[in-house]
Amino acid sequence: MNTHTIPADIKAITAITAIPVILDVICRTTGMGFATVARVTEDRWVACAVKDNINFGLKVGGELKVETTLCHEVREFREEIVVDDFELDSKYKGHHTPLLYGLRSYISVPIWLKGGRFFGTLCAIDPNPAAVNNPETIGMFNLYAELISMHFDNYEQLEAAQTSLSQEKEIAVLREQFIAVLSHDLRNPVGAVKNVAQLMHRGRLDEAGTKRFAGVLLNSHHRMMGLINNLTDFARGRMGAGIVLQQSAEQMELPLRHVVEELQLIWPEREIDLQTDLEHPVYCDSKRVAQLFSNLLGNALIHGAADGPILINAESGPNKFLLFIQNSGKPIPESIMANIFQPFAKGHEKPGQDGLGLGLYIASEIARAHGGTLEVRSDDETTIFTFTTPNNIYQ
Secondary structure, X not given: OOHHHHHHHHHHHHHOXXXXXXXXXXXXXXXXXXXXXXXXXXXXXEEEEEEEOOXXXXXXXXXXXXXXXXXXXXXXXXXXXXXXXXXXOOOOOOOHHHHHHOOOEEEEEEEEXXXXXXXXXXXXXXXXXXXXXXHHHHHHHHHHHHHHHHHHHHHXXXXXXXXXXXXXXXXXXXXXXXXXXXXXXXXXXXXXXXXXXXXXXXXXXXXXXXXXXXXXXXXXXXXXXXXXXXXXXXXXXXXXXXXOOOOEXXXXXXXXXXXXXXXXXXXOOOOEEEEEEOOOOEEEOHHHHHHHHHHHHHHHHHHOOOOOOEEEEEXXXXXXXXXXXXXXXXXXXXXXXXXXXXXXOOOOOOOOOOOOXXXXXXXXXXXXXXXXXXXXXXXXXXXXXXXXXXXXXXX
8 A cells, every 4th residue: 555545544543442442452461561553564664553551662653664673574474473582482583673672572463454455463562571472362463453454444434435425415516506507597698699589580670779689699608608618617627637728838918808809899888908018928828818817807897896997907027927807896795705716606796697606716727727826805996806827938
């Protein structure tokens, strides 16, 4: 088992309430002063549970160099090692382990997990001789090792069941959220498309009406495409793929202006002021940055004051790229601010405003994928979102 699982193994052994009793009984029946359950791998020996009556000094989580232990040989040869007195034992007299640790008596039996996996050992040591090399004591140790294995297996099954239950609950919650937001957020744009189609079918639209309803269709298309794109990226993230980037040296002036032009068509009455200083190309995925910008600008247009301008500034330097979007209007409540970049965390919506609560989450994921940050601050006068990312084009 990989070394990174050892903390989990210690946690599992610690959770088995019978083990302290087992170690105490071992010390009492054998007269030995130190007993432990050890996790033994090819390169590590770690104490998972300890009974220390002789001040050996090893605590839970403590390690010995595995090659200095006899447990290393138990693991290698897959059988117990039992010694009443090292000074009298023909096989282990002069062995480096008892000489190093000052031992006279020793017993160690393997702990086998389900499927034949070797976990480690149940062992006891003492600086004095002890009568342990007999069928009764060895049988007791093997019985306790089997009991520990059984409890460990039960713990693993319980952990797996709890993890599965937690995942199922999360999936159920997400399923309910998807159904709710899809039914809610698609209703308005689909209804708008239907109404425009009915009016066009009647053939009663003049030039002004045609232009106005074309704007309605553009708005509905934008909202539905945004919904689809955000859902797609959210699903990819949940499946582990995350935000995929195709980075190269990009001139960002045109991609940002295209986003402004697109949203200006949908909100022709709103003032959008884009100021740029983009002398340096930016090493990024320009389509993803445009998606981030579109989500942020759309958020500002929806939630910002209708009579206030949207101020945008984009700057590129040799070391970083910065983009900030500012709108006036009511501040974001503190209760929302704490989770504003979490999925399905909706903002300070007004009546009639729709939103999955995914736009800001996807924007933050795009920022993170670029190695950058997305921050927000909001007060009684303005709300500002700032995207900053390193520009590694010259490195």
